[in-house]
Amino acid sequence: VELVVNLTVPAVHAEVSTAIVATGRHVWSEKPIALDLPAARALLDRAAEAGVRVGVAPDTVLGPAVQTARRAVERGDIGTVLSAHTAFQSPGPDAWHPSPEFLFARGAGPLFDMGPYYFTALVTLLGSVTRVSAVRSTGRTVRTIRTGPRAGTSFPVEVPTHVAALACYESGAVSQSVFSFDSPLAREGVVEITGTEGTLVVPDPNRFTGDVRIARGRGADGEPRWEPVPGTGAGEGRGLGVLDLARAVRTGADPVATGDLGYHVLDVLIAVDRAAATGESRQVRSRAGTVPAVPEDRDPYAATL
CATH class of the missing domain: 3.40.50.720 (NAD(P)-binding Rossmann-like Domain)
Structure with a gap:
């Protein structure tokens, strides 16, 4: 081994x-x-x-979705990157997980459980974070399991269940992010990168694939003018x-x-x-350095031994 x-x-x-x-x-x-x-x-x-x-x-940042978005940013498809917006909002895993206690314990909650997907994608696309500000709240201090054999069992909540964060990046870009287990209205996988020439919509960073597209303002009908970004890479x-x-x-x-x-x-x-x-x-004192890109022609199914 x-x-x-x-x-x-x-x-x-x-x-x-x-x-x-x-x-x-x-x-x-x-x-x-x-x-x-x-x-x-x-x-x-x-x-x-x-x-x-x-x-x-x-x-998931190795998947073709984020890698396609990265190449679009590096090509200058949206001009100079200015800002990013991300959102993960859900009622919380107590609604579907049969043993969700660990997701409300120290080291988890929406920030530490879902935050890695969004910030890893943002660092891959925008570079290292230098400074942050944030607010937080806890909607309920006790939750009840709603599914499975332990449905009806209550447990304490040890972490904030709603966090809103602002971040600054070495590149000069900024971002705003919401991570919530308190929202009856589920809104997950939102990643938008805005530049001087358009807004790049990136698929859910908890997934490997998805359509990447750019909004170029509004058309005569008032709807966004969408430009698809051809996906590259496999896996x-x-x-x-x-x-x-x-x-x-x-x-x-x-x-x-x-x-x-x-x-x-x-x-x-x-x-x-x-x-x-x-x-x-x-x-934020640490730096990630340059995150290597995945080669466009990499075959994830090719033998490695």
């Missing part, structure tokens, strides 16, 4: 991943990489000492990140969803959480 996939609950991600690298094996971890920055840094340092690699979910399904890491191990190339990217996204999430708690803006 050369590479281990860590799909444990968030509270033990860092502990389990650290134990894996201590055996000299590479690790792909579910997000977030850890619950705090010291644990995440210790994991990455241990991995470097052991000469092994760490990859971190989400791997859909959980496991693309593990495959990318395995290929990197074999070839010596840089993987896309690295531990450093996961560390930066965690840094952003913690900064948002602290900004919301204190009412003060927070600087």
Whole structure:
């Protein structure tokens, strides 16, 4: 065994991943990489000492949807990027999950559970985050499971269930994001990147595929004038990140969803959480560096051994 996939609950991600690298094996971890920055840094340092690699979910940014959007941004299809808007709003996983308690515990909630998808996509498209501000609220301090054999069971809520965040990026762009488990009106997968020449609509960052398109103002009928962006690349399904890491191990190339990217996204999430708690803006000290692009001609089904 050369590479281990860590799909444990968030509270033990860092502990389990650290134990894996201590055996000299590479690790792909579910997000977030850890619950705090010291644990995440210790994991990455241990991995470097052991000469092994760490990859971190989400791997949806390797899919053709985000990669197509990235190429559109880099080509200048929407001009100079100015801002981004993202939204994830739902009633909460207690409505559908038979054992949702861990999603309302420390290390989860809408910010830490869904935030990695959106901020990983934003960092891939806009670059590293430098500063954040945020507000938060908790709609209910007790939730009730509504499905499965434990329906009717109540449990305490340990985290904020609605977070609104503003972020600044090294590129000069800014973003506004909503993460909520308190909305009866579900509105998920909203990612819009606005530039001087149009607004790029990116598919749900919790998915690998989807149509990418650009709004170029309004037509005579008052409706948006849409311009489709031809999709390129192949691959859909959980496991693309593990495959990318395995290929990197074999070839010596840089993987896309690295531990450093996961560390930066965690840094952003913690900064948002602290900004919301204190009412003060927070600087983000880490940087993700340049996130490698997935080659357009990569075949995810090609043999790697």
